[in-house]
Amino acid sequence: MSKYIYFFGGGKAEGNAKMKDLLGGKGANLAEMTNLKIPVPPGFTITTKACLHFFENKQKWPAGLKKELFENLKKLEKSKGARLGDENNPLLVSVRSGAKISMPGMMDTVLNLGLNSNTLKALAKNTNNARFAYDSFRRFIQMFGNVVLGIPKEDFEELITEEKKKAGVKLDVDLKIKHLESLINQFKALCKRKTKIVFPEDPYQQLVMACNAVFTSWNNDRAIFYRKQNNIPDSLGTAVNVQAMVFGNIGDESATGVGFTRDPATGEKIFYGEYLPNAQGEDVVAGVRTPLHFKDLKKQFPQVYDQLKKITGRLEKHYRDIQDFEFTVEKGKLYLLQTRTGKRTAAAAVKIAVDMVKERLINKKEALFRIQPEQIDQLLHPILNPKAKVEVIAKGLPASPGAATGKVVFTADEAAERGNKEKIILVRNETCPDDIHGMAAAQGILTARGGMTSHAAVVARGMGKCCVAGCESIKADEKGNKFSVGKRIVKRDDYITLDGSTGRVILGMVPTVQPSMSGAFGKILSWADEVRRLGIRANADIPRDAKTARDFGAEGIGLCRTEHMFFAKDRIPLVQKMILARTTEERQKSLNRLLPLQEKDFEGLFEAMKGYPVTIRLLDPPLHEFLPRREELMVEIALLKKEKRTPRKVIEEKEKLLSRIEELHEFNPMLGHRGCRLGITYPEISKMQVRAIFQAACRIIKKGKKIYPEVMIPLVSLAGEFQKQKELVDRTAQEVMKKEKVTFDYMVGTMIELPRATVIADKIAETAEFFSFGTNDLTQTTFGFSRDDAGKFIRVYRDLGILSKDPFQNLDIEGVGKLIKMAVEKGRKKRPKLKVGICGEHGGDPASIQFCETIGMNYVSCSPYRVPIARLAAAQASLSKGRKK
Numbered sequence: 001m002s003k004y005i006y007f008f009g010g011g012k013a014e015g016n017a018k019m020k021d022l023l024g025g026k027g028a029n030l031a032e033m034t035n036l037k038i039p040v041p042p043g044f045t046i047t048t049k050a051c052l053h054f055f056e057n058k059q060k061w062p063a064g065l066k067k068e069l070f071e072n073l074k075k076l077e078k079s080k081g082a083r084l085g086d087e088n089n090p091l092l093v094s095v096r097s098g099a100k101i102s103m104p105g106m107m108d109t110v111l112n113l114g115l116n117s118n119t120l121k122a123l124a125k126n127t128n129n130a131r132f133a134y135d136s137f138r139r140f141i142q143m144f145g146n147v148v149l150g151i152p153k154e155d156f157e158e159l160i161t162e163e164k165k166k167a168g169v170k171l172d173v174d175l176k177i178k179h180l181e182s183l184i185n186q187f188k189a190l191c192k193r194k195t196k197i198v199f200p201e202d203p204y205q206q207l208v209m210a211c212n213a214v215f216t217s218w219n220n221d222r223a224i225f226y227r228k229q230n231n232i233p234d235s236l237g238t239a240v241n242v243q244a245m246v247f248g249n250i251g252d253e254s255a256t257g258v259g260f261t262r263d264p265a266t267g268e269k270i271f272y273g274e275y276l277p278n279a280q281g282e283d284v285v286a287g288v289r290t291p292l293h294f295k296d297l298k299k300q301f302p303q304v305y306d307q308l309k310k311i312t313g314r315l316e317k318h319y320r321d322i323q324d325f326e327f328t329v330e331k332g333k334l335y336l337l338q339t340r341t342g343k344r345t346a347a348a349a350v351k352i353a354v355d356m357v358k359e360r361l362i363n364k365k366e367a368l369f370r371i372q373p374e375q376i377d378q379l380l381h382p383i384l385n386p387k388a389k390v391e392v393i394a395k396g397l398p399a400s401p402g403a404a405t406g407k408v409v410f411t412a413d414e415a416a417e418r419g420n421k422e423k424i425i426l427v428r429n430e431t432c433p434d435d436i437h438g439m440a441a442a443q444g445i446l447t448a449r450g451g452m453t454s455h456a457a458v459v460a461r462g463m464g465k466c467c468v469a470g471c472e473s474i475k476a477d478e479k480g481n482k483f484s485v486g487k488r489i490v491k492r493d494d495y496i497t498l499d500g501s502t503g504r505v506i507l508g509m510v511p512t513v514q515p516s517m518s519g520a521f522g523k524i525l526s527w528a529d530e531v532r533r534l535g536i537r538a539n540a541d542i543p544r545d546a547k548t549a550r551d552f553g554a555e556g557i558g559l560c561r562t563e564h565m566f567f568a569k570d571r572i573p574l575v576q577k578m579i580l581a582r583t584t585e586e587r588q589k590s591l592n593r594l595l596p597l598q599e600k601d602f603e604g605l606f607e608a609m610k611g612y613p614v615t616i617r618l619l620d621p622p623l624h625e626f627l628p629r630r631e632e633l634m635v636e637i638a639l640l641k642k643e644k645r646t647p648r649k650v651i652e653e654k655e656k657l658l659s660r661i662e663e664l665h666e667f668n669p670m671l672g673h674r675g676c677r678l679g680i681t682y683p684e685i686s687k688m689q690v691r692a693i694f695q696a697a698c699r700i701i702k703k704g705k706k707i708y709p710e711v712m713i714p715l716v717s718l719a720g721e722f723q724k725q726k727e728l729v730d731r732t733a734q735e736v737m738k739k740e741k742v743t744f745d746y747m748v749g750t751m752i753e754l755p756r757a758t759v760i761a762d763k764i765a766e767t768a769e770f771f772s773f774g775t776n777d778l779t780q781t782t783f784g785f786s787r788d789d790a791g792k793f794i795r796v797y798r799d800l801g802i803l804s805k806d807p808f809q810n811l812d813i814e815g816v817g818k819l820i821k822m823a824v825e826k827g828r829k830k831r832p833k834l835k836v837g838i839c840g841e842h843g844g845d846p847a848s849i850q851f852c853e854t855i856g857m858n859y860v861s862c863s864p865y866r867v868p869i870a871r872l873a874a875a876q877a878s879l880s881k882g883r884k885k
Helices: 020-035 048-056 065-080 117-127 130-147 153-167 177-195 203-219 221-230 281-286 294-300 302-319 346-358 364-369 373-379 412-418 433-441 455-463 519-531 543-551 562-567 572-580 584-609 630-642 648-664 676-681 683-702 719-740 755-759 775-783 791-800 813-830 846-854 864-881
Strands: 005-009 043-046 093-099 109-113 238-244 255-260 272-277 323-330 333-341 392-395 397-400 403-409 424-428 444-447 466-469 475-477 482-485 488-491 495-499 504-507 535-539 557-561 613-617 708-713 747-752 770-773 835-838 859-862
Touching (some): 005 020, 005 065, 020 043, 020 093, 043 065, 048 203, 130 177, 153 177, 272 294, 302 323, 302 333, 364 864, 373 864, 403 444, 424 433, 433 455, 455 466, 466 495, 535 543, 543 584, 557 584, 572 648, 630 648, 683 708, 683 719, 719 747, 747 755, 775 813, 813 835, 846 864
Parallel strands (some): 424 444, 708 747, 747 770, 770 835, 835 859
Antiparallel strands (some): 005 043, 043 238, 093 109, 255 272, 475 482, 482 488, 495 504
16 A cells, blocks of 8 residues: 655654655655754655545545544654643644645645634643633634635635724734634634534544645645746645644744745845744734844844754755745744745845855855756846835736836837937837837837737847737727726826836836846856857847847857848838839849948947857848838828828829839738748849858958858758859859958858758758758747737647647747757758757747757857856756766
């Protein structure tokens, strides 16, 4: 028969800290502390295995569990010299949850279990404190009624509030015995009224019902939400810990508190915590009273303070990490109720890791694994002042971290015009490449539509801008210069604040603070660089972003999207003129004027990268993106025709433009005339860009500097497409180098972003010198999902369990990943030294980086502000695989 319960007590436990899978974190640590002879109230742990059986069998206990429960209860009674339900010397117990991974406050607890009308009298007599006994019974009914019987907390709180009014007191602790007795009767009546059953007096029945309730709390709404937010598997289950009660509310010589062995906000090595005299554990966390600091504990309980500091210091050395602990003082005697790895901020995590290496508690490898790569975002962006009071009016997707406060505007032009003088938030239904100038000038971007890899999200992250995307509860009226959330209207020039780390939209101005960039941060990243194998590059389109990327440690540019260079105000007219040209000769005139501008762009990137490779993608998007929107132009022409004073020539020019837009119009432009297809049908466009790249490179070399350009051909699905474009690149490169009398190495490769390209990767690799996987488009084309629209149903898919993660945030290993792996293997079979990287948004996702390490890629490329995250994630991936730099 399976063993479902493990006992701890009397200085000896059946479990230990290594058994978290079975005993949960709390149970495993209670067992470990017991074995370390630390004062822990005795008890036993019902395993996670029992919980999983409970859910798999329609909430039925496994065979033998009830018998095992009462056998261990007898051991506990013997250990304490008291018996559950005894009318003379009653044992009271707590029933607490405890999953493998800490989920603070997400699941349920019942305290003071074992109290009834008879044991209440015994408790009052034995403690010589009737008020304490009645208060404990009041607390038990309230907690049991909420957790086990499902009665809302508010129903009990209303009765308490009313009783305090009658008694003329403000605090619960000021209620007298008669008031508590009245509340007990009211609570029992409430339970009967709500559940149609009499409140259970039998302690054994109470115990079984409480264990069931704690099991069930694994699947309450807040626990499910917490697991989703923190990527905790649903399959873990929770253990149940039944432990003898010790009382911090038995008088002035008693207390309860929580603490940390170091400051969890800063990482400073100080004894940090709070406590309440004459209180039970939930009083501290529930905010019933303002807790006192440990400096007061030292004055009030000097011996307890010294003992607690000594024990918790010992625990930190034993676990070799910051500890979050709970304790109770009962009549001057100290008990530890819990220890666990302490939650901490990013700044604290970095400082603690570095300090513990100095203290020789851990080594560098362990220090690197102590920090979650995603946490580093907190160190790179301004954050809202956590002490500020805020009014949240909506919530969207936390698309790009940081915080931004500013006046609302609804057009990119206005944002660009005003953004250099005042703080602006650009609000749009959705953004497009036309909006890039406004996005660059704004403090932050808010969109009603779009997902985590929508245009707004991708561009904002690249710029290091705060962005909240896909905020579907707002209705943006861009023409009316306002947006609404329900009945609330926010108008142009009203102030709002965006929290890009949580997706909150807040009314008004909220002050921001700059997170500390301590020396420990640089130290951790230098340790990461020592061990990681993967190279880290950045997606950057302008010198400013390239410099930011280098400052963050990027080793090159993995993706320069040249189309972003064409949206500048001095270039868009030239681009539009080039598109509208009817002949190659006319088109070439505009390209000749664009050539020096492109040269300057590429020269700036080469300068910023200082010899590191720069991968430049030739023009990718469909040409219509550079032209006015068809529908808007039609409306404009109609209005101009109504205006009698409008010159005929103006209308004709607009109609000519509309005619060309009609010719270029595509039903599905993202799968239409774009990428290498543009370069093949309009080779003069590709030739201009290639000439600009190599002329800029020659200029840098003549200055005595190093460069290494890599030309990327986009959207290849046929080997012949790549071959044609590569011939053009090589021919133009040789022409330029011959003319400039300069020679240098360069590479020509492709972005793999279509499933067919992965299937014929060996054929493409016959001429391609590198592959860079554009996972944003590859995910779209593999799933048939539009990344800008999928947000509408991906949330539903996740809730229903159809998808475990958003494939635009975390690479889909099962489908997209298999295509990538196949392409790498096929490509390297044909060309063993084929350089392989990833340049989609997944390049900054730690789980996706782990996959890139597994299949032996050479580098990942991500937004500049995700470079530090990628450096740490790559180090962890390398160490996990046992690979050397």
